[in-house]
Amino acid sequence: MTAPAAPPATMNDAVAAYHDYLAERLVELRGHALTLRANIGNGAVTAAMQAWLDAQQTWQRVGAAYGSFGDLGDAIAPGSRGLDGGAESPDFKGLRRIEYGLWHGQGAGELIPVVDKLLEDIAALEAKLPETAVEPSDMPLRLHEILEDAQRDHLSGRGDQGSGLALALARADVEATQEVLEVLRGLLENLKAGFPARLDAELAAVAAAIDATQRDDAWADYAKVPRDERQAVNAALGRALESLSLVPALFSTD
């Protein structure tokens, strides 16, 4: 996390701090994508899977999953929804396409072009980040909706392309949410005293419930996680989402 020593006092400061955070994540993302390309090229499947997870988690930490960077962001990790043929469609691109390939026995011939396109898209997003400024009005929505996406896409199982790593991705979404909370903390505290602390506790509970599903520090296949452990995650996440849903209203001027 890159939280400043004192929380930003204005929304403009918050957005600026968030931009710094994003720029660092994109550099990381590019590094993971390069590692991914090398591993796929070498036929090192297990290492490629790890590099994919690192890249996808970094993208989750960007917190852009719901399209806040427009087409540039959408190109990085779109799902297969809306594609004729779903994951088999030639139009399916990006990180989730690479996940699909790695977990369905595909190799360099099929995946290197996808990674190359991904690297181009990352470079384009990095280049345009200064002018693709995050809208200040987007920040409260982001605080709420990154975890809505985690529930909709990851914990539903519907976004999975074969890795079964829904919990790892949701965990990164928690971190993304914590980062946004960090930059909005001062503003939010002024709007509703004590509310950031409540969110801290609820987000920590989500993180703890997700971490409790790990075995020997490794992520379990989400489909095989026992129901009582899923219930603990879902309950904590549901509680946090109810609280987070108040954030846009708190910042609203309507």
Next chain:
Amino acid sequence: MQIQRRSFLIGAGGAAAGGLLAATAAHAESEAPSAPAASSDVVDFLGANQAGVYRPAAQQQHACFAAFKVLSRDAAELRSLLQKLTVKAGILGGGHKANEALPASELTGVTGAPPINSGIMGEDIPTAGFTMTLGLAGSLFDNPAYGVAAKKPKGLTDMKVFPKDQIDQEWTGGDLILQLCADSSDMVHYALRDIMKATRGQLQLQWKINGFHNRPRPDGAPRNLFGYKDGIVNPAQDEKLVWLGKDSGQPAWAEGGTFMVVRIIRMLVEFWDRVGLGEQDGMIGRHRGSGAPLGQDKETDAPDYASDPKGETIPLDAHIRLANPRTKETAGSRMLRRGYNYELGVDLNGNLQAGLIFASFQQNIQEQFEATQTRLANEPMTDYIEPFGGGYFFVVPGVQKEGGFLGEGLFA
């Protein structure tokens, strides 16, 4: 998702924004649900016993059976959960006009927050004969975090697996059940959604199933999905087979409660429809058309087993004969049945997944439900049914006065 769904305070420092916090809790004083206006379809929430068992006398047309895992961390949280559920039962059962005050506990205190209610029922929430019936499973009493082991009613075991059962773990378990009944399916959905939103984090659905109650065709008891009138014979309240009384031998707090058995029973309706009427009648022991016991005219006629010792009129293994042999020895094993039919998509073999949500209420699961089920173990009808889910629960006593709450006796 629309990104720009409203305008935001941009660049504002903190102090200026304080005024936005004006709470909407204009009616903060009244915590308890207000008494519902008199209406023909209001089922009183208050009473020595919970509603949804004998009240209303004619069961509602729609139901949801929702079993939850309870995630409360300690007794204090459990208590507050039960209080919340009590408030919800009162408000939902009493109906609610859009211009009436809600208890402060129902409000977010944030201007412009998402609506408190889902809008499914429109602005004014009708009563629709709504009842919420709350039951607790043995697992809740066994959870050391709550310290209520000594309050566990005797006989509240896990659901017994009978010889022909095919139990699917996805359809069993849960620490707490809500039976939500109303005369419209949208009210049942509304209530469940409302309750879940209010208890997010403390209750997590374990399994749930919705049911419907058929209209009488043409009259009398409604028909089940085998086409037979079902629930014709139910013990009256004054036969004292349902509520725990003073001398039940149960923990004192349990007086006024009852045990609930829920069994989700798949009915192989395609197979059943390929069986001749005579064989169907013989398996049930009643005429399909009239509902009368075989050899009789009316559904309310009592079967005459004494003059049919060899089962020439009503086979000895007919469902009604095994379930209720009408002897002195078996009279005490009768129970109140209040089930619902369900439909649930398509089975792998292309057949309808449909059947019965069997729900019974009794003082003693072992001596009533299990004794009856044991007699039924090898009835011919077992070829056509497959119980696959459900559970045993203790329906806690009713709330007798405003300010009380369901399960209050656990903490006394």
